[in-house]
Amino acid sequence: MIPAKFDYVRPSSVEEAVSALQQAGEDAKILAGGQSLLPVLRLRMAAPSTVIDLGGIPELKRIGEDDQYVMVGAMATHHEVMRNDLIKQHVELISQATETVADPQVRHRGTLGGALAHADPAGDLGAAALALDAEFVILGSGGTRLVPAAEFFQDYFTTAIGEGEILTMIRFPKYTGWKTHYEKFNRVAQAWSMVAVAVALKVDGGSISEARIGLTNMGNVPIRATGVERALVGQAAGPDVAKAAAEHATEGTSAPSDADAAADYREHLAKVLTGRAVLAAAG
Amino acid sequence: MTEVRVTVDGVNYADDVEPRMLLAQYLRETLGKTGTLIGCDTSNCGACTVSLNGQSVKSCSVLAVQADGAEVTTIEGLARDGTLHPVQEAFRECHGLQCGYCTPGMIMAAVDLLGDNPDPTEQEVREGIEGNLCRCTGYQNIVRAVQSAAKTMKPGAAQPTEQAAPVAGGGN
Ligand SMILES: Cc1cc2nc3c(=O)[nH]c(=O)nc-3n(C[C@H](O)[C@H](O)[C@H](O)COP(=O)(O)OP(=O)(O)OC[C@H]3O[C@@H](n4cnc5c(N)ncnc54)[C@H](O)[C@@H]3O)c2cc1C
Ligand code: FES
Ligand code: FES
Numbered sequence: 001m002i003p004a005k006f007d008y009v010r011p012s013s014v015e016e017a018v019s020a021l022q023q024a025g026e027d028a029k030i031l032a033g034g035q036s037l038l039p040v041l042r043l044r045m046a047a048p049s050t051v052i053d054l055g056g057i058p059e060l061k062r063i064g065e066d067d068q069y070v071m072v073g074a075m076a077t078h079h080e081v082m083r084n085d086l087i088k089q090h091v092e093l094i095s096q097a098t099e100t101v102a103d104p105q106v107r108h109r110g111t112l113g114g115a116l117a118h119a120d121p122a123g124d125l126g127a128a129a130l131a132l133d134a135e136f137v138i139l140g141s142g143g144t145r146l147v148p149a150a151e152f153f154q155d156y157f158t159t160a161i162g163e164g165e166i167l168t169m170i171r172f173p174k175y176t177g178w179k180t181h182y183e184k185f186n187r188v189a190q191a192w193s194m195v196a197v198a199v200a201l202k203v204d205g206g207s208i209s210e211a212r213i214g215l216t217n218m219g220n221v222p223i224r225a226t227g228v229e230r231a232l233v234g235q236a237a238g239p240d241v242a243k244a245a246a247e248h249a250t251e252g253t254s255a256p257s258d259a260d261a262a263a264d265y266r267e268h269l270a271k272v273l274t275g276r277a278v279l280a281a282a283g
Numbered sequence: 284m285t286e287v288r289v290t291v292d293g294v295n296y297a298d299d300v301e302p303r304m305l306l307a308q309y310l311r312e313t314l315g316k317t318g319t320l321i322g323c324d325t326s327n328c329g330a331c332t333v334s335l336n337g338q339s340v341k342s343c344s345v346l347a348v349q350a351d352g353a354e355v356t357t358i359e360g361l362a363r364d365g366t367l368h369p370v371q372e373a374f375r376e377c378h379g380l381q382c383g384y385c386t387p388g389m390i391m392a393a394v395d396l397l398g399d400n401p402d403p404t405e406q407e408v409r410e411g412i413e414g415n416l417c418r419c420t421g422y423q424n425i426v427r428a429v430q431s432a433a434k435t436m437k438p439g440a441a442q443p444t445e446q447a448a449p450v451a452g453g454g455n
Contacts (some may be wrong), residue, residue, distance in 0.1 A: 001324055008285055008302030008348055038305075039326045053304065054351060079338070102393065103414025105329060108338040109345065191413070193300075197442045211291070 003041035011177055014060065014139055014168055017052055022141055022164050024050035030166060031055070032114030035106045045198035058146075060113070060168060064089065069171040074113025078102070081112050091172040092201050095125045097128040100184045102191045113167045116152070118160045121256070126153055126222035127214030128152035128182060129170065129199040136160070137169040144168075148164060159270070178202050183277035184216070185269055188261060193217050194260045195269040195275040197225075197249070201237065208232045208282075218253040218270055227251040239280030241274075246275035287351045291316065292360025300347045300376035306340075307331040310357060311346035318359040318387050322416075332356045332388035332395075341414070346390030360385035360396065370394050370432040379428030381419035389415050393429045402433055 011017040021028055029048035031037055032055075039204035041234055042047050054060055060075035070090045072081065081087055085225040087279050094112075101107060101115070101124050115125045116136070129149050137148045146162045154160060161167055161239045162255070183194035200211050213225040227248030235241040255266035284299040296370060298313055303314060310333070311314045321343055322330035322368060331343040370393050373379065390414060395445035396411030399402045405413040408429045409422070434440060442446060 002305060005301065005303055006294075008346075010348075031349075033327065034346070035344055038346070039324075042305075042324055042343070053346075053349065103329070103416045104295075104392065104411060105332055105339045105341045106326070108340055144419070180335040202352065228318075 001044060001104040003038070003044050004044060004047040005282075006048050006134065007043075007050045009050060010055065010056045011166040013055050014057060014166060017054060017057065017166055018141055018164070019165065019169055020050075024052065025232035026163055027111075028052055032117070033077060034114075035110035036101070036114065036118045038121070054166070064085040065090070069173060071169055071171045072112055073169055074117075075111050075166045075265050076113075078107035078112065078115070079104075082107065086132050087115070087155040090174040091132060092178075093128045093132060093175070093182060093198055094172065096125045096180060097182040097196075097198060100124055100182060100191065100193075101134070102197075112170060116170065117159060117161055117167050118155055120155050121156060121220055121222075122192040122194075122217045124182070124184065124196060125215055127196065129172075129201055129214075130222040130224055131198045131212040131214030133144050133212075134220040135171050136167060137171065138162075138165050139168045140165040147153055150224075164199050176204075179281045179283070181277045181278060181283075183273045185273055191255055195255075195266050195273060197270065197273045199274075199281040201278070202283050203237065203282065207234060207236045209234075213274065213277075215249065215253065215270060215274075218250070218255045218266060220254070220256075225249050225251070225252055225274065227279075232278065237278060239279065242275045242278040242282075245278065246271045284394070285348050287347050287371040289347075289350050289352070292355070292357055293346060302346060302348050304347045304349050305343050306333070306335075306350050306355075307342040308347040309350075310342060310355070313347075318334070319357045320384060320387055322384060322388075327416065328388070329392060329412075330385055330388040332391040332415065334391060334395060337355045337398075339392055339414075356391075361390070367437045368394070370397065373432035373435065374425070377424050377428035377431050379425045382434050385415055385417040385419075389417065389425055394430065396429065397433055397436060401437060402437065403430070406432065416447050 009020045027049035031053045061072045062073045109151045134149045180200045198214040200209045200212040211229040215223045231245035249270040250267045255263040259265045305441045316333045322328035326344045357452040
């Protein structure tokens with residue numbers, strides 16, 4: 001099928017994009033890489049009156065750094081994120097999670113900002129962004145606001161991005177030298193996570209001094225596994241420690257049941273994958 | 284209607300299209316390039332894969348207007364003067380197809396992979412064609428074909444013809 005008719009706008013600056021969005025009203029949709037939006041439009045699950053394409057705004061693709069942060073423009077593609085040296089060096093967990101997303105064709109088009117704004121509970125980047133306390137730069141007619149990851153993901157496919165607003169940038173505190181791993185379990189023919197675990201560990205003199213762990217698809221939004229984090233701190237990462245800590249992986253979760261997996265199976269997966277991810281990160 | 288200007292398989296085009304027209308539709312229905320196939324409604328099958336500015340994309344998941352100013356290579360633009368591209372030749376040699384429906388997309392994905400990684404392992408080939416589904420072959424001979432093409436395309440390898448193999452996305 002093909003999408004229903006819509007008007008198409010391709011602004012060349014973020015200011016133009018915001019005013020186009022305001023003008024078009026509540027039926028407008030932003031188009032980033034189109035890898036989630038176009039399938040939705042083709043299936044006629046949405047029929048926006050206006051589509052505002054962010055593809056003509058070069059500044060939204062920029063990836064840069066300052067002393068504390070790596071800043072990634074919302075329109076940086078998965079392909080660009082995966083291969084970026086700044087991201088590899090300071091927030092490697094994002095490179096690792098991005099490598100598991102979809103397939104080469106989708107990664108050539110799909111963007112970091114689009115994936116996070118889409119907020120699919122089975123999407124891979126939310127848990128990593130949450131674990132790393134990413135911050136979301138959101139622009140509206142009233143100017144820019146900064147939303148922490150813990151407040152960004154609000155519900156199933158729902159984020160803090162309001163009507164008339166655009167996500168312009170995601171900034172990540174630097175975790176240089178941390179040990180990270182993204183462990184994902186998916187059906188072979190589809191890349192979407194049934195469950196996945198994002199782990200970042202700071203290891204000092206053989207023992208874990210800080211742990212950050214995010215869970216994918218264990219609830220309507222990405223979830224921080226704080227029980228696991230607490231159980232790891234002060235320990236030397238080994239199989240017994242990882243296994244004991246992983247027992248806490250289901251605390252505070254509300255795993256969905258669907259055609260891929262029942263909730264209790266997801267809970268089992270969360271524990272097994274957490275154990276594996278901690279060991280692989282500590283590796 | 285919105286104007287798009289694109290280069291497809293080395294030829295320049297300018298057309299007024301509806302913004303909702305998919306690139307796959309534009310290639311097939313406006314330009315008559317039916318070598319690019321459509322196999323699903325969910326961006327999963329990869330039959331529609333083409334090269335857009337040197338990168339593989341699913342042309343059912345790109346609007347024609349998004350390709351404005353771009354260079355597109357389809358399966359129809361790979362052969363040169365009647366000589367098949369080494370990846371096409373390898374699919375023929377290694378029986379990398381049965382019904383052939385997935386083949387144009389598989390070949391475009393493989394050309395992209397080899398442009399990026401000229402000497403992929405079996406696992407890397409499987410990951411490179413992850414976005415393309417085949418209902419017939421069980422993938423075995425497709426993987427073999429891609430690895431065989433990699434050997435022929437290696438610089439210095441004996442080429443089946445005098446011509447240099449076009450690189451990924453080279454719509455010259
Ligand atoms: C076959 C297939 C497999 C996939 N597998 C995976 C997978 O394994 N893991 C995974 O995480 N994802 C997967 N995806 C999704 C992929 O990551 C998409 O790239 C992503 O979900 C959307 O990014 P996009 O840039 O294409 O956004 P679009 O599709 O353009 O937009 C998505 C939504 O976000 C909104 N939006 C986009 N950008 C902004 C912005 N800057 N500000 C405000 N709103 C915005 C849009 O209005 C739209 O509602 C898959 C997709 C496909 C087609
Ligand atoms: S037609 Fe199936 S992915 Fe494009
Ligand atoms: S050969 Fe028939 S689908 Fe691949």
